[in-house]
Amino acid sequence: MNTTDATNARYERDSYLIGLAERLRAHGLPADRVEATVTDLAAHLEEAGADDAEAEFGPADEFARQLVPAAGERAPAAPGDTVETWRWTADTYVDEELLNRFGDEGWEVERVDALGRFVSHRDLAQPQRWEYRRELVTRGREGLDERLAPDGWEACGTWVIYAWFKRPRAASLGPAARVESPPPAPRRTSFLSGKFYALLAVLAVAVVVAGVAVAVDDGEASSGIGFVVGLLAGAGAVAAVVWVLQTWRGRRP
Incomplete structure (x- = not known):
């Protein structure tokens, strides 16, 4: 893309x-x-390198309606002196557990942002307990909202193939749903589990085994070494990107 095309693309994206x-x-x-x-x-x-915002998100009118709570739904509380906000992320091994732990401390998830972070707020004047569940939506979410709504579940965010739902615990706990002494907001904003790191270790072992197999098949140790080095370099690059992204997420306000 030449300079003129890049400028036009940036102008169209900003206009969108x-x-x-x-x-x-x-x-x-x-x-x-x-x-x-x-x-x-x-x-x-910027991260996706997408120049056409409309192709990425759809028409602005339709996308705006998706982003704003529909009439009759409870809108997120506006920030103020009695409301604190917190953005955080976790891998799928622990996200549901953490959502319910933090929900029990009064944190309500408003949405999942474009970076996959849970955008949460807590009313310090009248903090209430929340509970959460995650659903797989690889084939879309047709009928999912309607199926969960009778039990009080309300959609609060989607990310790639997952959708999260919330509901206040007041319906089942009554006055006990109020958090009398909410703990301070967690200082961490990124939660990666031991299973996540174990998965990375398993992938590393798989790379080494594949390299050995190549070496045995070719009868040349150098073939296997070269194969392993190449794969490890690629895996290292991916791991570095993941680490940088997680660190950047954690430092963003």
Whole structure:
């Protein structure tokens, strides 16, 4: 892409985001949430190297309606003196467990942002307990919301092939659902489990075994060594990107 094309692509992307922000404000989304949403989406486009925002997210009008709670649904609480916010991420081995642990401390997930982080808030004046569940949506989510709604579950975010749902525990606990002495917000923003690291170790062993197999098959040790070095270099690059991304996520406000 030459300089002119890159400039035009950037202009079209910025125009899309500006138009989306106007539509979100028109739907009644608070200004601070509009800014946070557009910032997340811009970061996603940069990471994905996507020049066509409309191709990535769809028409701005339709996308804005998806991002704003529909009429009759409870909108996220606006930040204020009595509300604190927190963004965090976790791998799929521990996310559901952590969601329920933090939900029991009064954290309500508003959405999952473009970087896969749980955007949460807690009302310090009247903190309430929440519970969560995760569903696999590899074939879409047709009928899923309707199936879970009778039990009080409300969608609160999607990421790739997963959808998360929340519901207040007040329906089952009554007054006990109130958190009397909420603990401080966790200092960490990234939670990677031992199973996640174990998976990386298993992949590393698989790479070595594959290299040995190549060497035995070719009768040349150098073939296996070269194969292993190449795979490890590729795996190391991927691991480095994952580590940098997780660190960057953890440092973002």
